Amino acid sequence: MDKKQIYAKYLKGITFWGRTTLLLALVFSFAPAAYLALFHGIMPPVSAILEALGLIAAIMVTSWIVEPIAYFPILGTSGTYMSWLAGNISNVRVPVSALAQDVAGVQEGTPEGDVISTLGIGVSVIVNLIMLVIAVIGGTALVNALPESLRTAFDYILPAVFGAILASFAMRDLKLGLIALALAFIFTFIGAPTWITLPVCVFGTIGLGLMFYNIERKKKENAKAQNTEKKEGE
């Protein structure tokens, strides 16, 4: 089997299991609400649920559609199923996916990249669960026992993560890194909503990335053509 066939077979299995687990999770996600209603008779009036659904849908509907599409070129098929089930996408899944592929020395967007990213994200799901179990068992007491400065420090972990990863990409492509950052900075500064800023940043950078790649390639082709011309001329 060649790589394409191996990957197609992998994707087929992942799609089946991804879809199955997500639909199962969708059903189980109603278990707490059902438990309150069936075992304790606590059920909000349907009008209140519908009003809340209206409010939340108005806020979320663009993000339900835009975010999975915007993150797809990054997470790939398996990463998308895993990340949208496990949550914490920007702060855990995407950084882990980027780092794992970099460390393993595979190319993003290839079958190898997808496999490596899946391994990294899979571990992060398990680690996240273990940390939350420790915290929930230790409870408030454990967290309060941490020194104040340490708790404050954790407020600043995310900027360090994002700065570090953007920097490591900028080492590979400085021009694109800086332009993307400028684009994101402007849209954030003027306070554009997420459903505009995220697609503009992701798809805008994709557009620029493809454009720069094509320009570079043409330059190389031209240089080659000139070289051959020169040789023929000699």
Add this chain to the structure above:
Amino acid sequence: MDQSYLEIANSFGMWVACSFIVIVVIVQAIIFMKKAWATGQELGLEKKQMTSALRSGGISSIGPSFAVAIAMISLIVSLGAPFSWMRLSVIGSVPFELMAAQTGAAAMGLTLGGEGYDAVAYANSVWTNTLGAAGWLIIVALFTDKFEWLRQKAVRGNEALLPVLSVSAMIGAFAYFGAPYLASSGLASTMSYLIGAVVMVIINIVAGKAKIQWLKEWSLGFAMVAGMFGALLFV
């Protein structure tokens, strides 16, 4: 404030009800990792590369997961331990869950954990958080295979462009994630961002020149620690 609903919110039965979905998450992670490992071998990846991915994934998710765990405490106060634990183990994130729970309370004319927030209001928050995330589950469950088709379409059959597409998307996403910390979050956040970036660049250069693989695996971990504690100097 009537907090008797917290007895139910923290009851054993609630723990059981919240556990089902967490089990699905664990099972999915194991199935996917097994498939990825087997496919990696078929694709000719070295074991070393794959264990490297596992290690770096584990190391770098400890810090951010711990930050989530600390933030979870703020949810537990009003939503109880089991539901908070479940929501952050699957689907959500702290800001989304807080926003959704607050929306559920607002639909009943109340504020989350405030005056009059009782068992029924709590149940409405539970419903709202559940419905608010259901949209993502449905879209992703039904349409992910179409996204892959779109991705192939986007490069018009030229597979050499797929890596360019992915790298550009990642750069765009990380620029988007980081921009708020540069634009509007204060000096300490900005310093954490810059320190994280500088430490990452230095480690990458050293690890690359000296060919130290374990240092690359720890790079994000070190950058995080340097950034978060460095930021304390500017608080």
